[in-house]
Amino acid sequence: MAVDTLSAENLYVADAQGRFGGEFGGRFVPETIIPALDELTEAYAKAKADPAFQEEFAYYCKDYVGRPTPLFFAEKMTRELGGAQIYLKREDLAHTGAHKINNALGQILLAKRMNKPRIIAETGAGQHGVATATACALFGYECEVYMGEEDVERQKLNVIRMNLLGAKVIPVSSGTRTLKDALNEAMRDWVTNVRNTHYIIGTVAGPHPYPTMVRDFQSIIGIESRQQIQEETGGLPDVVVACIGGGSNAMGIFYPFVHDAGVRLIGVEAAGHGLHTEHHAATLTAGSKGVLHGSASYVLQDTHGQVRSTHSISAGLDYPGVGPEHAHFKEQGRAEYVSVTDEEALDAFQWVAKSEGIIPALESSHAFAHVRKLAPTLPKEQKLIVCLSGRGDKDVDQVARRLGLL
Amino acid sequence: MPSRLPQTFAALKNKNEGALVAFLTAGDPGVESTPDLIALIAEAGADVVELGIPYSDPLADGPIIQASSQRALDRGVTPPMSLDLVRQAREKTQVPIVLMTSYNLVWIYGLERFAKDAAEAGADGAILTDLPPEEAEPWKAAAQAHGISTVFLVAPTSTTERIARIAGSSTGFVYCVSRTGVTGARKEMPADLPQLIDQIRAATDTPVCVGFGVSNPEHVAQVCAMADGAVVGSKLVEFLHQNADNPGRDAAVRDLVSGWKAATRRF
Numbered sequence: 321m322a323v324d325t326l327s328a329e330n331l332y333v334a335d336a337q338g339r340f341g342g343e344f345g346g347r348f349v350p351e352t353i354i355p356a357l358d359e360l361t362e363a364y365a366k367a368k369a370d371p372a373f374q375e376e377f378a379y380y381c382k383d384y385v386g387r388p389t390p391l392f393f394a395e396k397m398t399r400e401l402g403g404a405q406i407y408l409k410r411e412d413l414a415h416t417g418a419h420k421i422n423n424a425l426g427q428i429l430l431a432k433r434m435n436k437p438r439i440i441a442e443t444g445a446g447q448h449g450v451a452t453a454t455a456c457a458l459f460g461y462e463c464e465v466y467m468g469e470e471d472v473e474r475q476k477l478n479v480i481r482m483n484l485l486g487a488k489v490i491p492v493s494s495g496t497r498t499l500k501d502a503l504n505e506a507m508r509d510w511v512t513n514v515r516n517t518h519y520i521i522g523t524v525a526g527p528h529p530y531p532t533m534v535r536d537f538q539s540i541i542g543i544e545s546r547q548q549i550q551e552e553t554g555g556l557p558d559v560v561v562a563c564i565g566g567g568s569n570a571m572g573i574f575y576p577f578v579h580d581a582g583v584r585l586i587g588v589e590a591a592g593h594g595l596h597t598e599h600h601a602a603t604l605t606a607g608s609k610g611v612l613h614g615s616a617s618y619v620l621q622d623t624h625g626q627v628r629s630t631h632s633i634s635a636g637l638d639y640p641g642v643g644p645e646h647a648h649f650k651e652q653g654r655a656e657y658v659s660v661t662d663e664e665a666l667d668a669f670q671w672v673a674k675s676e677g678i679i680p681a682l683e684s685s686h687a688f689a690h691v692r693k694l695a696p697t698l699p700k701e702q703k704l705i706v707c708l709s710g711r712g713d714k715d716v717d718q719v720a721r722r723l724g725l726l
Numbered sequence: 727m728p729s730r731l732p733q734t735f736a737a738l739k740n741k742n743e744g745a746l747v748a749f750l751t752a753g754d755p756g757v758e759s760t761p762d763l764i765a766l767i768a769e770a771g772a773d774v775v776e777l778g779i780p781y782s783d784p785l786a787d788g789p790i791i792q793a794s795s796q797r798a799l800d801r802g803v804t805p806p807m808s809l810d811l812v813r814q815a816r817e818k819t820q821v822p823i824v825l826m827t828s829y830n831l832v833w834i835y836g837l838e839r840f841a842k843d844a845a846e847a848g849a850d851g852a853i854l855t856d857l858p859p860e861e862a863e864p865w866k867a868a869a870q871a872h873g874i875s876t877v878f879l880v881a882p883t884s885t886t887e888r889i890a891r892i893a894g895s896s897t898g899f900v901y902c903v904s905r906t907g908v909t910g911a912r913k914e915m916p917a918d919l920p921q922l923i924d925q926i927r928a929a930t931d932t933p934v935c936v937g938f939g940v941s942n943p944e945h946v947a948q949v950c951a952m953a954d955g956a957v958v959g960s961k962l963v964e965f966l967h968q969n970a971d972n973p974g975r976d977a978a979v980r981d982l983v984s985g986w987k988a989a990t991r992r993f
Binding site: 337346347348349350351352353354355356358494495500501504507508511512513514515610611612613614619621623624625626627 | 830834
């Protein structure tokens, strides 16, 4: 794609091949599933333009998910940090406890239109698996969820929830036994059963049209935030902060602000034990350009292109890739990407619980850890929205062990 | 040096034989033994050797080839080492060698540099399993400049329009995936395979080889009655792994491969 097509209006829209800025995205997958991606692209384009589909999606978002989720002014937190005014976008209050349900519902409605009787998904922390299992239960679909063995172990509560919802959880023992291997296995399943199966990818990664489609379904987070803060304060926020693994909650809240040049967008990655070690998952901060799971983006890899194993205290961020649109935002300088360590996230987890009476997911705790550093440096009149992407019930057991409370 | 593939397929056609394409992973069951194995397999009857360059996160490989790649990675096998194994094999055999791997490794190596180094090492072609023709122009240009054939895959799900595009883009041969799914041995060849081969034939004169699920002489014979060649992968990889320490391994490999080769002959 020629650079001159990147006019301001087109700058953040994928081209026909699903490329952002001509460089990131695309389709790098076995031929067997290319026709299914074509079918999905066409079905999604039709659905997106169909008011009946949009109405149906809006109905389930409102009456089943409980949207709009509140934008809560965190007064105590703001006072304590002594800088910017902090608002929390409460995705933890969405049904199933995280933003993942928005995308799962959008895709299940699409699968229904495509007459695909079987659903598969992958999951890291389990929130996307729970969301998919929930949507499948609601619409009477057979559902199988791939999950790395290590994640099955550290996210037991969500495995139980998926089982209760009627989904089959398939533990993956290959590779690092985490999210990337679950994605590999789900993709292999799809290659085998593509004719009757829709694969609900849980983040803004994967081959075209997934990054665009998942972003669109998650954009409801940013659309609501934009409207809510305007109603509350009469203006736009100065800063929007979200955690980022694959990047779906971040893209969902960022995207509706993308043309508002005055709004700083900040994605917070998992620095694990520290960027100076090999035990982190900070793909945009410390990775390099590569191709993983069907699209060109940033990847944590060695000098030969072999994918590195990652580490994060948060299973949902423990992923060596990232959505291609984030890679484009990074290249364009439209968003800033930073990272915080396990320790900082763990401290923030406890701090948010005590400060606001909300137990955040370990994923979201990464965003809060950065807010804790950033907010005091900002003027008091500035407004900062942080995406509280999910609730932390699933992490309580793991945190308790880490803190010696169990 | 131009690809050895066209002359190999032409010679086989004259002899009324299909091609036996045999797959093994670079560095498995051992790094030092790979060049000897390539030569041995060629001598036993393989007309083309596919050499897999191991990748950490393959999407098209079944459990056997995935495990084989992991063992090779654990032995420290890299793309430069894999090309060096081709170079060593070239001292022993002139069998066409086609590299098979995932696009990321080639992209990170540098498309132009990889094509040049692969050609210099003595490779004849490349199969990048997750690179569809739509994304392949930069690679194709680099490969063509260095005489490396680019083999694309056609799948049973490919539409007529895509089959024409893929067949038209492939050089050396067209790789016809026998059924949806990852690599690995299966019991029977699918019933709709002849139609798929016919569709490819209608679109191109480039030879067509069938792989995924081809594991015994009966399969090879069935495939070679319809197509220009049969690709045997997982079965050979598994056999090499199981016989890694068998003192009679070379004779056993020769028997296995010559059995498949015999099945490529049409009477």
